[in-house]
Amino acid sequence: MCGIVGLFLKDKSLEPQLGDMLTDMLITMTDRGPDSAGIAIYGADKDGTAKLTVQSDNAETAFDGLAERLGADIGATVSIRVKDTHAVLEMPEDKIKDARAALANMAGNIRVMSTGEILEIYKEVGLPKDVAERFEVSKMSGSHGIGHTRMATESAVTTMGAHPFNTGADQCLVHNGSLSNHNSLRRKLTREGVHIETKNDSEVAAAYLTWRMQNGATLGEALESSLDDLDGFFTFVVGTKDGFGVVRDPIACKPAVMAETDAYVAFGSEYRALVNLPGIEDARVWEPEPATVYFWNH
Structure with missing residues (x-):
């Protein structure tokens, strides 16, 4: 299961509301992941x-x-x-x-x-509502952020196993799915000097994107290459200091929906995560295409 949410603000006047909007979106995804939750906020520089x-x-x-x-x-x-x-x-x-x-x-x-x-990540074991309250996420401001509710399937329910994963400066990732080649890729990335803390396959995906960007790729190019180099089924939402990206594997069996207005771009595993966003009734709403990279930059 697992639930993903993301919000990239185009309208700076909404930045004081970022934490509040993301918290509402995160809590809506509780039944997709009640084990642990986390949120990444990109704040002031x-x-x-x-x-x-x-x-x-x-x-x-x-x-x-x-x-x-x-x-x-x-x-x-x-x-x-x-x-x-x-x-x-x-x-x-x-x-x-x-x-x-x-x-x-x-x-x-x-x-x-x-x-x-500018990145701060807060994550813990527990229901999304409780995790958000503990860290007062609703009071946080920023330009963009991503969140995750986890239903553990491949590893233990721990703080370190919760998403998002940060493997490079101001870069983080949340993931819904499963990778089949993460062990061999973990060994390769470790040899390349990329630091990986856990056995979670999602952290390997984050580390892969870090490695690609350290070697000169843009976020969009790194996401494109993931379609060739990562085996399995996945939906990734990625944040960088000034960017926000989404990609699904070629089969795209994990649910995803996006919405865009003049004020923001939003992502949710299900549409109900987006229904309380301002102006959602006038948004362009669509399902991200398989094997297609979407990204936005400030």
């Missing part, structure tokens, strides 16, 4: 700074004094914003790699959910 969104099951102790300890390790000022089991760490962009290495050696089992200049 701050020149020269970047973010690490991290998670810990022992957040109360793990995050106490974390910014100071991390700042001392990397030799830079680090700020922290805690949201339940997650925290957003902001620091100079050139210190991100050092910060990831330092966090890996710290107590508290601190795990990186996302990295980038």
